[in-house]
Amino acid sequence: MSTDALRTRAAALDERHQATDLRERFALPDGVVYLDGNSLGALPRAVVGAVSDAVEVQWGRDLITSWNTHGWWDTPRRVGDRLGRLVGAAAGQVVVGDSTSVRLHQALHAAAALRSDRRVVLADPATFPTDLYVLDGVARQVGWIVEHVTPDEAPARLAGSQDVAAVVYSHVDYRTGRLWDLPTVTRAAHDAGALAVWDLCHSAGAVPIGLDEHRVDLAMGCGYKYLNGGPGAPAFLYVAAEHHDGFANIVPGWHGHAEPFAMSGGYRPAAGIDRARIGTPPMLSMIALEAALSAFDGVDIAAVRERSLSLTAFLRECIDVLVPGTAYASPDDESRGSQVAVRHPDAYGVVQALIARGVVGDFRTPDIVRLGVAAPYLTHADMLTAADHLAHVLAADEHLDPAFTTRNAVT
Ligand SMILES: Cc1ncc(COP(=O)(O)O)c(C=O)c1O
Structure with a gap:
């Protein structure tokens, strides 16, 4: 499947899951795909x-x-x-x-x-x-x-x-x-x-x-x-x-x-x-x-879960297409929580390079790129964007850049 085909699919899935798109209830910076809501959730506007x-x-x-x-x-x-x-x-x-x-x-x-x-x-x-x-x-x-x-x-x-x-x-x-x-x-x-x-x-x-x-x-x-x-x-x-x-x-x-x-x-x-x-x-x-x-408010947690399963399945699908051969720590079925965990020997550098591109996930020792998917404020289009950046990071070896491999971050 091509990136264009994935984009078409993302749009169709976002349409299908329109009722649980709560993005408007959150204040998120432009140009960022925030995949760390399983560490620190985004800011709800009401706060x-x-x-x-x-x-x-x-x-x-x-x-x-x-x-x-x-x-x-x-x-x-x-x-x-x-x-x-x-x-x-x-x-x-x-x-x-x-x-x-x-x-x-x-x-x-x-x-x-x-x-x-x-x-x-x-x-x-x-x-x-x-x-x-x-x-x-x-x-x-x-x-x-x-x-x-x-x-x-x-x-x-x-x-x-x-x-x-x-x-x-x-x-x-x-x-x-x-x-x-x-x-x-x-x-x-x-x-x-x-x-x-x-x-x-x-x-x-x-x-x-x-x-x-x-x-x-x-x-x-x-x-x-x-x-x-x-x-x-x-x-x-x-x-x-x-x-x-x-x-x-x-x-x-x-x-x-x-x-x-x-x-x-x-x-x-x-x-x-x-x-x-x-x-x-x-x-x-x-x-x-x-x-x-x-x-x-007004949303059932079962509906949040349904959206989350669709998002994480699609994220994995996009990664499989754009970065073939990717290894995962997270399950491929419904025994998956709300995150996709990718295994990579240079996981730390991969996470830092992704953050520099506006895709914010986190690293967990020893080899996990943790991509948390907080369903209320993420879309299928975001999943494709994240996978696309991951593909670019790896293709250009950005994750090996010393700027990204020096461990100085808290998380
Ligand atoms: C499963 C689990 N338990 C506990 C904690 C943290 O506990 P505390 O809020 O006391 O720092 C975390 C933090 O990430 C966690 O993932």
Whole structure:
């Protein structure tokens, strides 16, 4: 197929997926194909006015009264409920604030308390490092033994076992983009009397998750990737309603107290998800995240996923035509999250050369060119543009230019 034929196909696909093209809801620079929304989501237009109002009116004019008059106090739960729609959680089970690492730490301690008679926890050795670091830290504190078992091996390990307290998995592998089978692994955990704890960083806002439907016990994720909450956006924690009464908060801060303003000496947990709160939330970031979530208003996450699958399939098709022989780390079927991961021995240089051409993806060690596809603001035409630039980079050996191979970037 020629580039012209791909262009015609891109136009037809964009026409077909017109209803889920939410580009107008985002402010993106001209001339950039942004394929790093799985690291830092783009800026939703609604955030600009919301943050400006939060600074000038709420903070600047209304000062401390804003905790009540602008609903600041309730933000962690209110934003949690709004976010819950995107991850398949009914109201009252999601709280927003702090980082994914902190929320994971909290969830793991709660899981240990809920399964205090068990000692083993299963985790994927290839998961995002913070998950392993936090898990190892909690394991030292509670006496857990961490077994490295991949999500697809977990059902066999769990079958007939009675020693596993919890499985702790990332829904989508951050490097390969592999979407793990959350329903099957969760069911296998429950059949063995274990809890299922999921890190949703790479699926929230991109993939239907169905936390309630699949009876996930605990889950967390960040607000700054596909949810577009901005740099360092607050994370979220899901605690299934059935665990609220047994949820022991390892960081029992005053915002999770039953009567925070009683200022009493002893901690009494609030009812429901409020007991998972910790301390004062970063209000400007909470307001930014809340406004960012409005970019999903009126859109079902299943429709976002449909668009994403079409975009990633087409990106791969374009790469296959324009850069024959490309190797991939990401799956070719529906077990693919919202990214295409290309393997290349000079992946770092390839990513830098692409960025210089306005195609912004990122590098993940050792050899991955990670092309994140945040469906709401990307088009099939963008996919072709990205593949075309990749072909030009490789054809001209731009990726070998010392300007692009010197490693000085953070990401
Ligand atoms: C799967 C996963 N978990 C956790 C994190 C980061 O956690 P935190 O928000 O605490 O930095 C990331 C960041 O990319 C991630 O990909």
